Amino acid sequence: MTTPERDELKEEFIRVRGTWGEPWQRMLELDPAFLRAYLDLSSVPLRRDPGVLEPKVRELLFVAVDAAATHLYTPGIRAHIRAALDAGAREAEVMEVLELTSTLGIHAANIGVPLLVEVLEEEGLRDGPAPLDARQERLKAEFTATRGWHAFWDEILELDPDLFEAYVAFSSVPWQTGTLEPKVKELVYCAFDASATHLYVPGLKLHLRNALHDGATVAEILEMFEIASVVGIHAATTGAPILAEVAAER
Numbered sequence: 001m002t003t004p005e006r007d008e009l010k011e012e013f014i015r016v017r018g019t020w021g022e023p024w025q026r027m028l029e030l031d032p033a034f035l036r037a038y039l040d041l042s043s044v045p046l047r048r049d050p051g052v053l054e055p056k057v058r059e060l061l062f063v064a065v066d067a068a069a070t071h072l073y074t075p076g077i078r079a080h081i082r083a084a085l086d087a088g089a090r091e092a093e094v095m096e097v098l099e100l101t102s103t104l105g106i107h108a109a110n111i112g113v114p115l116l117v118e119v120l121e122e123e124g125l126r127d128g129p130a131p132l133d134a135r136q137e138r139l140k141a142e143f144t145a146t147r148g149w150h151a152f153w154d155e156i157l158e159l160d161p162d163l164f165e166a167y168v169a170f171s172s173v174p175w176q177t178g179t180l181e182p183k184v185k186e187l188v189y190c191a192f193d194a195s196a197t198h199l200y201v202p203g204l205k206l207h208l209r210n211a212l213h214d215g216a217t218v219a220e221i222l223e224m225f226e227i228a229s230v231v232g233i234h235a236a237t238t239g240a241p242i243l244a245e246v247a248a249e250r
Helices: 003-017 022-030 032-042 055-067 074-086 091-122 134-147 151-159 161-177 182-194 201-213 218-249
Strands: none
Touching: 003 022, 003 032, 022 032, 022 218, 032 218, 055 074, 055 091, 055 182, 055 218, 074 091, 074 218, 091 151, 091 161, 091 182, 091 201, 134 151, 134 161, 151 161, 182 201, 182 218, 201 218
């Protein structure tokens, strides 16, 4: 690309994405065709008129993807929190998204405890589930009434009711005090479960179902996937400035 073409690409990028910085500048210098292709990919949900999701919800989903414990891309968290606030989100709504995203850690138990049960059975140390006591039955009934039930909770409730009870209290905070509508909450869960750095299939399927039941449309869900799908660009936003720096040293 000639310099005028690069200047035009930069102007379009700022107009469409509302941001610019060293990573984009380095990509523009190193491979403007790649930056153009990324702009076209990342702006798919932004170019619809009217958009499917409102702008603040789009930005909140970007926050969830970048803030997830499996990714923690600080520049993106900062940029998208700023953009969410600019789009009308309240601080409490951004905090609610961070609270929802903080539940990702329980997937260690969602995946690990059933595997532990498999190993115990293979080693002859377990021949089936133990009956639930009164406390466990109460916890299951309360959770089912407010959140629905899924089989991946069975062994956690049976083997570690203390963890289950504490997690229920922890994960319920944004549902008790938050103001985002349920379908948006479910889209937040979907976004970080679907992200390439996590890909938690059981949770994604559950939250897709919940989102549909809460009124999300297929178009809204697809837009969530479009947002989560661009997480791979962080290879370049992180690497391109380093490449430019190392190349200059040589």
